[in-house]
Amino acid sequence: MGEEGANVSTSDAGTWIGRALSRREDGRLVRGEGRYVADIAPPGVLELAFVRSPHAHARILGVDTEAARSAPGVVDVLTFEDLGETAGPVPPHLWDAPPTRLAQEVRPSVKPADQWLLARDLVHWAGEAVAVVVADTRYRAADAADLVAVEYEQLPAVVSVEDAAREGAQLVHEEWGDNVGVDIHVRKGDVEAGLAGAAHVVRERFTSQRVTGVPMEARGVVAQPDRLRDELTVWCSTQLAHSVREGICRVLGLAPRQVRVIAPDVGGGFGIKGVLYPEELLVAAVAQRLARPVRWIEDRMEHFQAAIHARDQVHDIELGVDADGRITAVRDAFLVDGGAYNSLGVVIPYNTIAHLCGAYRVPALDVHARLLATNKVPAAPYRGAGRPEAVFAMERALERAARALGRDPVELRARNLVAPEEMPYDTGLLYRDGEPLVLDSGDHPAMLRRAVELVRPDLDRERALGGLVGLGVAGYAEGTGIGPFEGASVEVSLDGSVTVGVGSASQGQGHETAFTQVCLEHLPVGPDAVRVVGGDSAAVAHGWGTVASRSAVAAGSALARAAGRVRHKAMQAAAAMLEAAEDALRMVDGEISVAGSPQRSVSLAAVARALRPGVPRPLDLEPGLEAVDYFEPQTVTWAGGVHAAVVRIDPETGEVEVRRYAVVHDCGRMINPTIVEGQIHGGVAQGLGAALLEELVYDEEGRLLTTSLLDYLLPTTTDMPPLAVDHVERPSPLNPLGVKGLGEGGAIPPPAAIANAVEDALGGRVVVRRTPVTPSSVMELLRG
Structure with a gap:
């Protein structure tokens, strides 16, 4: 349970980030006092x-x-x-x-x-x-x-991405000449030699189905x-x-x-x-x-x-491993169903390319991505934005490689993970922002070990009961906090309260609380004295928004710098007003005092009044106690994690029951652990929905058949397994807060982890090639 903001004492700067404050916005929302469009x-x-x-x-x-x-x-x-x-x-x-x-x-x-x-x-x-x-x-x-x-x-309608890719296919946009909206080919190393010299090569087709985010509003x-x-x-x-x-x-x-x-x-966004x-x-x-x-x-x-749809990719992947299970090369040719219009250019296909290798060492890589137009609802980023599809293809291929070599799938992954002492690790690729794709920090082997530890007792207990029980793991590395920039403003009013403006908008992430804590880190006036305004183009002149797991990194860093500038100016003014050295001052509970002489103090409100226009100002400082700052990341910072799932399959119905699920995550320095856990829980719920339930289905003429929540199945509270969450904090060296993006991570690995667990439960005799893993699809696997 989080700390209650109204009862938390306000100490000097540097003590607020990392505290599990209760979310400030929740009270009015649960009382029905929210204000929606x-x-x-x-x-x-x-x-x-x-x-x-x-x-x-x-x-x-x-x-x-x-x-x-x-x-x-x-x-x-x-x-x-x-x-x-x-x-x-x-x-x-x-x-x-x-x-x-x-x-x-x-x-x-x-x-x-x-x-x-x-x-x-x-x-x-x-x-x-x-x-x-x-x-x-x-x-x-x-x-x-x-x-x-x-x-x-x-x-004639083009309904499947495979049909769209065929030579002579009906054209969605006649001016194109074909249906290929984006074509990208990325190479590094000698893939032919890597595959030729491998002890085993996995060759599989893996499909991630079409889904959507279904926000409550x-x-x-x-x-x-x-x-x-x-x-x-x-x-x-x-x-x-x-x-x-x-x-x-x-x-x-x-x-x-x-x-x-x-x-x-x-009421929810998720990229939609x-x-x-x-x-x-x-x-x-x-x-x-x-x-x-x-x-x-x-x-x-x-x-x-x-509203936009998402995922809908088909991967033909080849993965070579040597006799010790080390990756020798990866080749992947995949199709992305972009629907009728591609609103974001290279974003989805290149995200998939950039995240295919995750945190694994891949010496040789050849990836060919094509986004094709079809006569379906346009597709664009939904929580994960091309990453879940990459993780599904790679992690499923690794699972197949381990079984072919007779190796423990966990051990094979550990053998290929980049070690923490290798960080920063240059992959030899470019990221979507045009910068070198360098994993800046993280301990992926530790996260893998810990995730398995968290589910091991449940796995042993379930297996002792007999039946079809399996363990599945999946890891990922996620580029977060992409540019170009984000803005923030901080203004101290004449009563000492602080108004924060940010360019990003919250859809349930807890921005009001997290940004309050970032502000208090520099201006400790108490949570109730801080007002956060986001999602308003008048709050800050230039902003970008809440997408791509970037708000904490970009907006949080801009806010930290703006609040730091306001603190510096306040301390300059207070030093003149108190006739003291600036480095001898402390700020507590909105009061600035001289260390060792608490009776010599001035309130932040008094400083703000002293700096208002029309009065003699200390040190002839510019009027106003306010600042605006913009943070432009030099490139993304790499979050990551490992998920582990224990499943039990009913052989009579094919139902997959997730008995235990664990997440070990690295989002750098945590601003608020309670918010972090909430984001992970929500992401896992959406990831499990994609793994087991959700799919948008079209008929042969391009009519959507799943147009209500009677047809499009979503996970409910009864579908959520017991969930264990642990953290490995490796602060980012790329921003002043040391944070990494968080919002999408929980949704990225579940389809791969569940598919691996189902395959393990079935003894590795069958191959799970697509999601969702429904009871009917499991029964087909059992019969096959």
Whole structure:
């Protein structure tokens, strides 16, 4: 249980990071006092409903809106033609184009495809928006949307990634000439010699299925124009407030000062809300067009059909090992199903390439990745963003190699792991940011040993009971905290309270608590005196957002530097006010005093008042007790961990029951251990869902069949096994806090760990080649 913030004494700087404070935000959320986009309804707000294509691939021959325009309460009905200059396309994401060095040395091929706010002449997936209805209530808007008549010429749909890759395949985007949106080939060492000289070569095809993040809160946007001030305020359930602002400005031709984007309480994101959507821009465009506040709240079926999907990779991997089990070479050719539009360029395929080897020594590597367009919902990063697929392919291949050699799979992994004394370890590759891929720190062998130790008693107990019981392990190394930058501001008010502004937005990660602790590390005024504002483009001029396990690294470091500057200025002013040496001062409970003479003190509030404009200021310092700072990581810092699972299989039904699960994790210096554990628990739950339950299924014409929570199965509390979590803290040398990213790690290894455990339970007689490992798939393996 965490410490209660209100009862924690405030000591001098340097004592707050690492404390298990209770999450400050939880009280209001569990009392139902959260404020989500759906709770925001300005007076006179209009509601939007989209008309979405029922076809996966079709030409739009005509749109008849007359009946809808005549429906009760309808204010407007818009198609692509009506939008004019505000029709788009959706602006490119910052990470669309590879950085210069990566482009020069790896030379990836990337083909763009414009995505318009409403479909122009073709629809590319079943669910793409063709028109939008604006009405005085949501129900009237939805009813009128049913009256919009769209005439289509249905075209053949490309549904599987294998079909998309075939020569002569139906084209999703005719201007491409084929369906390959991204093509990347990375090589190092002599792979042919490594495979030829291996004692055994694993050759397998492994498939990670299509899934999505299913946040509790679906998407939502409210836009309110202010014609008097020529400004637009947008509330959006997003992870990227500043990016949404930039997109709105580019589409509507507005200046950044005219647009404020606020992400209020966000009910989960997981990457699903980490891209720029047409709907977000369209709501703003409609509000500007009508000079009225406008709102769109997505329902669950619409979310399945229009919010991004993820994973969906097929790997043909070859892994060579010598007689001692050491890796000699790896070759992997894999396909990524990018859906109808690739909104993030090389991000997913290159993430998979960069994380394929994990923390293992791989002397020779050849990886060929192709992202292909299909007539399905666009795919983009979801918690892990290409890493779970890499870990699944590599860890499954290692498991097969161990069984072929008759070796203990744990021992084989230990033999190939980079040792802590080898850190920093240069892999000979480039990371996605164009910098050398160097594992900066970590002790992966120790994490492997500890993970197995945590589950060993349960494994022995289960095996003593007999039946089909197996152990599976999977490790990973994760590049976290990628740039380009993040910003933070710190301001001390005249009453001594502190306001922190950060560019990142929280969707449940505990930012309010963690960033409070980072601030208190330099300005110990007590948790209740700190207010954290995130997910607001007005809080700090420039920001990026909460994606890629980067908030603690990037925003936390920016905040630490800004708070440090404020502390330094406060101490300078206090030294002049107390006529004491600066290095003799201490700050406790918002009071600055002279060491050894506590009666000689001045409050932080008094210092702030002394620095306000219009009064004589100590040392003629600049007015205001505030600072803004930006942190730009030189490259990613490498978190990592090992997961271990004990499973029992029912031979009559094929049900896989996870009896025990362990996580040993390195996220560097922990800001708050309670938050760390919560993030790991949540990640493991999503990882187990991908391993055992979840899959988005399409029919042969490209229609999504899993459009509700009746069809798309999610883990519940009864599906979660007893979970042990341990930590190996190896601080990062690459940022002032020594932290590494955390948010995605828990979701990365579970599919591989579960598949390995199932295979072990079945005696290694069968090969688990894809997820989810459902009861029916297990029964097929048993019968085979």
